[in-house]
Amino acid sequence: MRSLPVFPDLRAFLTHAEGRGDLVHIADPVDLRHEMTAVQLAALRAGGPVLRFNAAQHCGRPAAMPVVANLFGTPDRVAAGLGLSLDQVSAFGEFLAALRSPAPVEGMRDTLSRWPVLRAALQSRPKLLRRGPAQEVSAPLDLSLIPVQTPWPGDAGPLITWPVVVTRPQGSDAGQVARYNLGVYRAQVIGPDRLILRWLAHRGGAAHHRSWARAGEPMPVAIALGADPATLLSAALPLPETVSELSFSGVLRGARAELVAAKTVPLLVPANAEIVLEGWVHPGETAPEGPFGDHTGYYNAVEPFPVMRLSAITHRRDPLYLTTVTGRPPDEPSVIGEVFNTLALPVIRAQIPEVTDLWLPPAACSYRMAVVQIDKRYPGQARRVMLALWGMLAQFSYTKTIIVVDRDIDPRSWDDIAWAMATRMDPARDVMLIDGTPMDYLDFASPREGLAGKMGIDATTKIGAETTRDWGQVMELDPVHATRAEALLRGVLR
Incomplete structure (x- = not known):
């Protein structure tokens, strides 16, 4: 190996x-x-x-x-x-x-x-x-x-x-x-x-x-x-x-x-x-x-x-x-966290099989926020994944915000994440708030030392009982046309 x-x-x-x-x-x-x-x-x-x-x-x-x-x-x-x-x-x-x-x-x-x-x-x-x-x-x-x-x-x-x-x-x-x-x-x-x-x-x-x-x-x-x-x-x-x-x-x-x-x-x-x-x-x-x-x-x-x-x-x-120094990312712990993110993903998937990718944004102090990509198959699945992650490892108990997206969303792209939240998430329906959960003592945003809330955002396509409306169809070009366009412009846009 x-x-x-x-x-x-x-x-x-x-x-x-x-x-x-x-x-x-x-x-x-x-x-x-x-x-x-x-x-x-x-x-x-x-x-x-x-x-x-x-x-x-x-x-x-x-x-x-x-x-x-x-x-x-x-x-x-x-x-x-x-x-x-x-x-x-x-x-x-x-x-x-x-x-x-x-x-x-x-x-x-x-x-x-x-x-x-x-x-x-x-x-x-x-x-x-x-x-x-x-x-x-x-x-x-x-x-x-x-x-x-x-x-x-x-x-x-x-x-x-x-x-x-x-x-x-x-x-x-x-x-x-x-x-x-x-x-x-x-x-x-x-x-x-x-x-x-x-x-x-x-x-x-x-x-x-x-x-x-x-x-x-x-x-x-x-x-x-x-x-x-x-x-x-x-x-x-x-x-x-x-x-x-x-x-x-x-x-x-x-x-x-x-x-x-x-x-x-x-x-x-x-x-x-x-x-x-x-x-x-x-x-x-x-x-x-x-x-x-x-x-x-x-x-x-x-x-x-x-x-x-x-x-x-x-x-x-x-x-x-x-020696090392810790501070607002990027710092050495946040760089280590990037690699550990990749290393831990298979272990997470073994426990929560529908997780296809996960990103802990380094700018969010590595573990304070998680963006989770799932293979969604049934209503309420995004919430189940949020709760499973919060309870899986002690480190995830300090994750304040989890955003769940579909497989067609790149969980490492803020543009993709913003689009999914803007078009697939309703704040009244798709935001889950939990109070009185464990939190890092260093989190000054929490109202009580060691205790704070959690927020889960379901930015996935809504299916079954999750919605009463017909869901929109994502616009996509024919791959043949996209390939043809790339070939035509390859020499022009050098």
């Missing part, structure tokens, strides 16, 4: 990017406060390369290590992180859908034909190492030695933006990696050995935190900085709660995840990460987090979130620090 080599660590991926002329070294000093953000966003909006800042500094003081940014700043690099070319992403999505819900095996020939699926299942089992590069150096408990950005002028302070936070539920064993959760939660630096972890209530890390808090026990936490592409993307994917990101990363990587026992907490951590932070979250200990600029294009409100007290920092002998 993979067309690119396995990337066991971040460095292998950077070497691949540099070999393609897709990485640049920036030798000029660039400040971690605000200035680096401007450079990152300028590169991303130009479709530019991975950036390696070799002279990052903080208020005139040189950073202790290079900073890597804009890692997944183009769809091609996101696909490369999956080991694929961009045109292979859709087929890989079909493969992942089959891996999640395999059909019954029929005979030996069928078994052999499914070897890629069986091989992927084996690759999902992590491999435990006695030692790993991530633990070559035991560093002082001083986060100021790590070149953490302060991205926006109104930010409360330094913010770790690409942390892969490793947790497990209370009552589990450190070796039960299938029960681990990996999540990308922003982490605010508030002292040399303290961080605030901002995980929202629906995320796996928050669920694990509640289980330890109920038992009145401190929770072990590890943070991998500069993990390999497969681990980073697995942690960012909205996977079902029953799927371990650590195990799933083996499928994406094309090789088993390599783990090593943490030094001071009962957890296994990515052996090939650049830096690993270890520590504990104690029951009831919180601190005010924020404000920080977020993917909505606004600063979020200050809220209390759990504090992590560090017990160890380990890293490679010559570590790299990986």
